Each structure stands twice: as structure tokens, then as C-alpha cells.
Amino acid sequence: MGVLKGALIFGQSGGPTAVINSSAAGVFQEALKQEAITGVYGAAHGIKGILEEKFYDIRKEDPYELELLKTTPSSALGSVRYKLKNMEEDETDYKRILEVFQKYNIRYFLYNGGNDSMDTCNKVSKYFQKVGYECRVLGVPKTIDNDLWGTDHCPGYGSAARYIATSIMEVYHDARVYDQGMITILEIMGRNAGWLTASAALAANAGYGPDLIYLPEIPFDLDRFFNDVNEVYRRQNNVIIAVSEGIRDKDGKYISEYGQELAYRDSFGHVQLGGLAPTLVNILREKTNAKIRGIEFSLLQRCAAHLGSQTDVNEAAMAGQMAVRYAVEGKTDYMVAFEREAGPVYKCKTKLVKLEEVANKEKKIPREWINEAGNGLKKEFIDYALPLIQGASAPPLENSLPRFAKLKKVLATSLDREPVSVASK
């Protein structure tokens, strides 16, 4: 495989994490060093920025700001949820992408995201192959949900897990401060896989965690739930419960939809739904006189760069950096993945997984890592997750508040306005 001279473009896609920009930093810093790479662009709002020709010209960015990306949460280039049609159906987008790539001589396309983003990469690459345009396409993994197939874990997960575990340890102290009965329900993200909710077990492992943890991997049974809660409450007068937003009953119905049966129309005629935490609070309120509180970690859990895992931040950058190296070496149609080396000391290296093998698959928590009652995690999970949250990463401070990266330059070509970005205000 010979040297392929040309520009590189990198895009961010899907929901934010605390370290998606660390992967960007890894990509950009490595790309700027590579002789084969003649231009380095960041697509504003992912594939949409390519279609609309809205790029950041990374060579014109301040290197200090690029370094700051490592501790800046969310997607500095802007993200997107845009699904490419199948090319058999409609080639319009693909033709436009090709046109833009040709105009800038883009020969390296790196895309950061989860399942759907790997699917986008795969489709674009297949189209280029069909029309004979040489371009190396690599995926960089990202998701707080940790559900990507083919990788030991995903960048973004470790930091979210460290945030969740730390916050629960603090809430634990708050929830036990009064000498009275209290039940606290913590709603954590994760629609189909319980990795994030399971990270609550790290708090329990440290001595201040939930008594009960319910994951989407295990069908949720309301009667068993009542029994579990009562048993703990009787024993210690205080129960902390971590639930995944995605828990379902044995018929596959989301427990959060149980609130739907309680739905009402507001004065505007809209049907109002409660989330999972309020639904469980309402259901439990019938059964006990305890004070009950529901807390939803909401999007705080996915953008908390101030409680980043240094391991996660470093690995996210490594994934980006290695994607560039693999591409320059001639690899294409792969996602960079993590492999954990065997042995007592945690060590992580990269490998490649075929894009088409990653797209549309999900990785769930193995049943044998969950306790028999289905309401807690076993040591196997702790051994898996604890190394991923090691090291404290946080942005540098200015006036004791975070100093985030500010990207400013956007390629002027067809731009009528600045893309919405971290620099937009």
C-alpha cells in the first residue's frame, strides 16, 4: 500500500460525551504531524457539515486550544443525527459528499460516534469503492453507553461512570442525613445496555452506593422490586436504588411507560408523561410511608468533564491518534477498538474491527456479571469497570471555573454564517 497524499476530515456524530473532543485532539494532533496528510479539517455537525461544506480548518487553530479539547466536553465541532439513505435508494447525498471530497482532495475520512456513525462510515466507504474514489475511512468509537460491539469498552464510558459513581457517593451522604425513613431512586441513562447504571456498583464497592441496581438486561418485575425494597427498608430504614432508564418488564414494555397509563392531558390538551424516576416514585408511594425522592442524572452524566477519567481521556485521544496512523498505513473500513491485555495490571491497546461487523450490533452486560436476584453486580463487573475510571481529569481553571477550548476559524468557502459551536457565544 503506497503513500496516499491528501487531506483528512474528521466529524463528530451522535450524543455528547465528556471525551469525544479528546478523540478529536488525538486525530488532529496526529494528522498535523503526518506528511501524507495535506490538509486537516473538522466537519461542523458531522456529515451535515460535509454536505454543506462547513469546515474548521484545523491548521489555522491555536495548538493550545486543540490541546484543551482533551478536557472540553460535548462535541466542539458540533454533532448531528443524520441518517444517510441507502445508496440504492438515493445517491444524492453520496454524490455531494464525493464532490466536496474531490474539491478539497480529501483522502482520509475519520468519523467519531456509535453504532449509527459506524453505519454512516461504512455506507460512504462502499460508495467511494463503487465509484472508484480512493479514500480511507475509519471509525473512532464513542458512547457513554459502552454498548459498541467488538471493543473491550468505549471512550466516554469511563468518565461517565466516574461521574455517576462519585455523584452517588455524595448523594448517599445526603440521603442518610436524617434519622427517618427515606427511599432514593436514581435514574441513569442506558436504553438497552446497563453499563452506565451498573457503574453505580463502583460507588457501592467504595462503601457508599445503592442497595439495589436494576438493569435493562434483566426483565423488571414490579412485585420482586417491592419485595427487594421492603426487605432493605425493613433492615436499614433507608434504600438507595439505581435504575436504568431502559428497564422493561417480561413483555418488553418499558417501565417508564407505566407512567403513560397515568398520563393526563394538560390544559393545552397535550398528553404528559412522567419519566422513569417519577413513575417509580409514584408506584412506591402507595407502598410505604417513607419519604421518596427521584433524581435523574439527565445530561449532566454525559458532559461532566470536571469528573473525567484520565484513563478514558487518554484512551479517547489514543483512539483518534491511532485511527490516523492506521489510515496512513493504508487501513480502511475499520473501527478502532480497544483490547485489554490479560494479566493483573490494566493495560489497553488498540486493534481494528470491520465497520460492517460493528454497525447494528450491541454489547450487553454478561448475565454472569449480574447477581442471581438480578438486582446487583458481581465482582466480575467491578474488576472490569474499576480500571476504566482511574485518574482524575478536569479542565484547567480560570477564576476557578473551567477553561474550555475555543475553536474559531471556519473555512470561508461557502459559508454564510458561523456554525453553532463551542465558540458561538
Add this chain to the structure above:
Amino acid sequence: MGVLKGALIFGQSGGPTAVINSSAAGVFQEALKQEAITGVYGAAHGIKGILEEKFYDIRKEDPYELELLKTTPSSALGSVRYKLKNMEEDETDYKRILEVFQKYNIRYFLYNGGNDSMDTCNKVSKYFQKVGYECRVLGVPKTIDNDLWGTDHCPGYGSAARYIATSIMEVYHDARVYDQGMITILEIMGRNAGWLTASAALAANAGYGPDLIYLPEIPFDLDRFFNDVNEVYRRQNNVIIAVSEGIRDKDGKYISEYGQELAYRDSFGHVQLGGLAPTLVNILREKTNAKIRGIEFSLLQRCAAHLGSQTDVNEAAMAGQMAVRYAVEGKTDYMVAFEREAGPVYKCKTKLVKLEEVANKEKKIPREWINEAGNGLKKEFIDYALPLIQGASAPPLENSLPRFAKLKKVLATSLDREPVSVASK
């Protein structure tokens, strides 16, 4: 005033903060040094621990754990919401307190809390004076709400403000990641005073904050709110709004009660109320096609020791330390308060305020610190609040998760069980 030999007891009361235990550390470390003080006790669950004779014997605690209190959130001794009856009405509790104080020769009573706790201090002291029991009573201020009268600011506020400002700066990045219309509503604590919600302005001052801030100090008008939101949305397609849980309309009705009109009975016959954020989300949904999200910082904002303000942590310890010194010097019936020295460099010293002057008064944000439209803060507020969040305080880490203080010994006398505490699990 001669030397008063005797034991000291310290209690924690009211809602948790990130630094209430730092005041405890200040009290205990100073009390252990004072020759006049013959015993140092911590009351489990405040005044209730005194009535039930449930104490921590601080001389038996590990000094390292006492130091760790400075970065352990919530109330390590346990808190309480217990209102003493007026002694004219019922002397039972007062007699019991006197009995316990005499048994342990307690001559120093220090109590940490807000308004109500200062009232408790005052009542106990008045009773002792009536029956001729010599005991020095001092209040140590505490409240994230920052609404205590007679002090420049309150321990607990600076850390909560730093958490709120930092979290909003992160949410700002998350909320702007997609190139589509979005409205984010952040619900922040503060029933009657807007100090906490106003701290959102520190995020705006750093470049990533809310566009609109609504405080309980200003009557809330729904039409004006719509206009404000529309105006910002039209301009930038994205609106971040910080609202205090306590906003009320011109008739004094809580906006969160507007949700009450939309209340419904669930299948158990309970009336369900939405909080303020869901209520505003519902109301706005009628007016716009933007994606709207409500986030409640809930009790995360009052126990986030990992984002503590070092200034706040230090001052909280200083308040406790000085309370002991003042008491030993002969002062009684005061609350320790903070005075900010004039001049360009922030400097804070302690002073004393009469307990009876503090009880049942509230300090609100001056109207002239709020902008004319009533939807934002002026430079005067930033100048006031910014020094209070300076310095990053966080607990030491073990396995990259916080290592909190563990108190263990409880005076055995009349105990049948360990009080609920940080050490209870």
C-alpha cells in the same frame, strides 16, 4: 469573664451542604486544643441526639478522619429538623437538655445551621439563663441558600455556587451540540432567595451560561417570560434558562403550582404534581416547536464536595474555629458571621451577630443587582459572588473515587444502637 471549665457539644441541623462538616472540623480541632474544654462531643442528629444522649466522643476519633471532614459532604453527625416548643408552652425538652448538659458538665453549646437552628440556640440559651445554668451558646452559620441575615455570605453557598456554575458551563456545551432549535430549563434550589440561581450568572460571565435567569425576588410574569424566550430563540435558535424553584407570580402564587392545575390522580388515587421544570417545559411546549428539556439539579447541588470552593471550605472551618474561641473568651448568644473587608482584594473576617437578630430574618438579593428586565444579574452580583467560589476543593481519592471521613465511636452511656451516620454502612 473568667475561665469556664466544661465540655463542649456541637450539633448539625437543617439541610446538607458540601461544607457543614468543614465547620465541624473547625470546631472539633479548635476545641481539642482548648484547655478550658474538658470534653468534646458531637450530637448525633442535632438537638435530637442531645435529648436522646447519643453523642460522638470526638477525643476518641482519629485526627485524620476529623481532617477529612473538611471534604466530606452532608452532615457526618447526622442532621435533624426538630423545632423546640416555646418554653412557656412546654418545658419538657428544655429540662431534658439541662439534665444531659449537667450530667456531662457541658458548658459550651455550638450549633450549626440556618434560621431555625439559630432560633433553637436562642431558646436553649434563654432557658439556661432562666434556670441559672452557665453555658455559652454560639451559632455557626450554614446554608446553601445564602439567605441568613447579618452575614456577608454563608458557608455552603460558595461550593454550591461553584457546582452550579461549572455544571451549567458543561450543560451549555451539551445543549448546543446539535444544529437545531433547543430550549433548556435548569431548575435550581432557593425557595425565597435567589442567591443559588443567581450563581448561574457566574457561568454566563465565564462565557457559557444561561441567557435568562429568573429569581424569586422578582414577580414572575408568564407573558414576559414568553417574550424573553422568543426574543432569544429568534436570535440564536437556542435558549438556556435558569429558574429558581421559588419563583412566584405577582399574586404570590408559586409557578410550580401552575402544574397543580394540571394535576391528575394516578391509579392509586394520589394527586401528582409536576415540579417547576416540567411545568415550564409543558407551558413552553405549546409555544414553540423547539426541543425542550428540563433539568433539575436536585440535591446534587448541595452535596457536591468534589466541586467545592476552597474559599468556602476554609471559611466554614474558620467559622467553627472562631465560634470555639469566642465561646472560650466568654461570648454567648451570638452567631458567628462573615464580614468582607473593603478594597479590591477579597478578604473575609468573622464578627458576631446577636442570635435573636438572626432568627427569622431573610437576606435577599438587592434589587439593584438584578437587571431592569428582571431576567439577569448585573456586575454587582458577579463582584459579590466570584470571590466566594475561588479555589478548587475536593476530597482525596482512593481508586479515583472520594475518600470520605468515617466517624466510628459513639459514647456508650444510654445507647441501644449506632446512630445513622456516615459510618452506618
